[in-house]
Each structure stands twice: as C-alpha cells, then as structure tokens.
Amino acid sequence: xxxxxxxxxxxxxxxxxxxxxxxxxxxxxxxxxxxxxxxxxxxxxxxxxxxxxxxxxxxxxxxxxxxxxxxxxxxxxxxxxxxxxxxxxxxxxxxxxxxxxxxxxxxxxxxxxxxxxxxxxxxxxxxxxxxxxxxxxxxxxxxxxxxxxxxxxxxxxxxxxxxxxxxxxxxxxxxxxxxxxxxxxxxxxxxxxxxxxxxxxxxxxxxxxxxxxxxxxxxxxxxxxxxxxxxxxxxxxxxxxxxxxxxxxxxxxxxxxxxxxxxxxxxxxxxxxxxxxxxxxxxxxxxxxxxxxxxxxxxxxxxxxxxxxxxxxxxxxxxxxxxx
Numbered sequence: 001x002x003x004x005x006x007x008x009x010x011x012x013x014x015x016x017x018x019x020x021x022x023x024x025x026x027x028x029x030x031x032x033x034x035x036x037x038x039x040x041x042x043x044x045x046x047x048x049x050x051x052x053x054x055x056x057x058x059x060x061x062x063x064x065x066x067x068x069x070x071x072x073x074x075x076x077x078x079x080x081x082x083x084x085x086x087x088x089x090x091x092x093x094x095x096x097x098x099x100x101x102x103x104x105x106x107x108x109x110x111x112x113x114x115x116x117x118x119x120x121x122x123x124x125x126x127x128x129x130x131x132x133x134x135x136x137x138x139x140x141x142x143x144x145x146x147x148x149x150x151x152x153x154x155x156x157x158x159x160x161x162x163x164x165x166x167x168x169x170x171x172x173x174x175x176x177x178x179x180x181x182x183x184x185x186x187x188x189x190x191x192x193x194x195x196x197x198x199x200x201x202x203x204x205x206x207x208x209x210x211x212x213x214x215x216x217x218x219x220x221x222x223x224x225x226x227x228x229x230x231x232x233x234x235x236x237x238x239x240x241x242x243x244x245x246x247x248x249x250x251x252x253x254x255x256x257x258x259x260x261x262x263x264x265x266x267x268x269x270x271x272x273x274x275x276x277x278x279x280x281x282x283x284x285x286x287x288x289x290x291x292x293x294x295x296x297x298x299x300x301x302x303x304x305x306x307x308x309x310x311x312x313x314x315x316x317x318x319x320x321x322x323x324x
Contacts, residue, residue, distance in 0.1 A: 028199050087150070088120065259285070288313065
C-alpha cells in the first residue's frame with residue numbers, strides 16, 4: 001500500500017513539474033511577486049532602496065542611487081536633457097526587462113536625453129505629490145519634461161477601495177475566498193512561485209474583469225474633484241521648474257475587450273477633470289482598442305500591467321505625440 005501511495009505521489013509530482021515547465025516555456029502565464037529587500041517604507045511613503053537589485057514579476061530589476069529603475073548596475077546618465085517619468089508599477093514595467101519597457105525604449109533611442117523612471121509599484125496620485133522631493137534633488141539640472149503615466153487605480157486613497165454596499169475596504173482584485181487569511185497568504189505565495197497556479201487562477205477567475213469591476217465601481221459612485229488639488233500641485237511644481245507637464249492615460253485590459261461608453265466612463269471622467277485643471281492629457285486607450293488582439297498587449301492574466309508588445313505600443317505613441 002505504501003509503495004502504491006509513493007508511486008502515485010511521484011506520478012502526480014512529475015505531472016505538476018511537467019505542467020510548470022510547459023506553461024513557463026510557452027509563456028502561458030507569468031509570476032506576480034516582488035522580492036523582499038527591494039522596497040522600504042516609512043510613515044508616508046514606500047520607496048525603492050537605492051543601489052539595489054532583485055526580482056519583480058519574474059524579471060531582474062536594477063535600482064540606481066536615486067531609487068529609480070535603470071537597465072543595469074552602475075548605470076550612468078550621459079544626456080544633456082532631462083525627462084522625469086512618474087507613475088506606478090505599469091510605468092516601472094513589472095514583468096518586462098527594462099530595455100523593453102517604453103521608458104527603456106526611449107532611453108535607447110534618444111541617447112541625448114536622461115530618462116529618469118521614478119515610478120514605484122503601488123503609487124497613486126497622492127504619493128507623486130509627496131515624492132516631488134525626489135525631483136527637487138535635481139534642481140541644479142534643467143528638467144525639460146515631467147510625464148505622469150496615469151492608471152485608473154491612481155485615484156484610490158490606498159491600495160484598497162471602498163465597498164459602498166458593505167461600507168468596508170476591499171482590495172481591487174478581491175473576491176470572498178481571499179478574505180480567509182490562510183488562503184490569501186497561500187495565494188500570495190503561489191502567485192510568486194507557480195506558473196501553473198497563475199494559469200489555472202487566470203482561466204477560472206478572470207482577474208482582469210474582477211479588478212476593473214471593483215475599480216469602475218469607485219468611478220461610478222464617487223466624486224473625483226479631490227484630484228484637482230493634487231493635479232494643481234503637480235502642474236504648479238512643473239511650472240516652477242520650467243518643465244512641460246503632461247499626463248498619459250492607460251486602460252485596464254478588460255476595457256479593451258469592448259471599447260464602449262460603459263467601459264470607458266473612467267477615462268471620460270478623468271479627461272473632464274484634467275481639462276478643468278488645464279493639464280495636457282493624452283488618452284492612449286484608443287490605441288489599445290484599435291490594435292489587433294489588445295489582450296496580448298498586457299501581461300498574462302493581469303488587469304493593467306503591460307507586456308513587451310504593450311510597452312512598444314505606448315513607446316510608439318509617445319514619440320508620435322510628445323516632442324522630445
């Protein structure tokens with residue numbers, strides 16, 4: 001009996017290993033974890049530890065002395081002009097090698113410009129206001145442009161949103177079973193270790209739909225006028241340092257499945273706010289909607305992070321619409 005159990009265990013374990021290898025080889029899913037020791041936190045802000053390196057979403061990343069993402073260790077900025085990107089994990093480029101992100105592509109093709117990618121996973125608009133101190137450190141340099149890449153969850157006051165029906169905070173990607181602490185911790189472990197788990201979870205639960213639905217609920221039921229204070233702070237700071245300030249709006253993957261008014265209401269609300277504050281905004285949603293197979297422009301089973309093809313699309317539109 002013990003021998004039979006052992007043989008069955010070995011067979012099952014071998015099948016799991018084979019599936020892991022196959023799914024990874026054919027890039028059918030991707031991991032979603034951030035290595036410990038990369039990000040530090042204080043009372044107001046979390047930030048990358050300067051001169052660090054590690055794994056984020058299965059890709060090696062390098063952080064320079066400023067806490068910004070760079071292509072390699074000991075990277076030198078040799079340009080004569082300076083462009084700052086502010087944003088969250090989408091702009092940082094989770095899951096994509098730096099040279100294949102839209103910032104990396106700009107860096108590679110405009111060698112006379114220093115592109116500072118100050119983005120940090122989890123940042124929202126309030127964090128960018130606090131983080132202006134990072135840009136102030138470069139007061140001795142001429143800052144030509146500050147480009148804010150805006151994703152829909154930047155309006156949240158935390159990593160969580162309010163479930164208006166039950167009057168409690170919930171994660172953007174939450175569903176009831178994850179409220180069980182053990183299951184949630186097990187989910188966090190597996191999403192950082194198992195391609196098979198991420199594939200099965202993506203197929204069965206459609207995380208892109210869930211995350212967009214929760215975020216869209218916030219847009220539908222809340223006033224966004226609080227954004228104006230933050231936007232004015234960013235705009236006035238840019239004016240003070242003589243930098244051109246612009247915002248790029250990126251979509252959630254689920255929106256691109258059906259680009260109609262119901263799905264794109266968040267973008268319309270945002271553009272009205274940006275126009276009121278007189279901030280230049282570029283909505284790249286339409287380019288994703290018009291592209292062939294928009295889903296391949298996003299990281300596998302991910303609500304908003306871009307794939308290598310998605311970064312290339314954003315890069316192409318940036319050089320078409322922003323004059324460097």
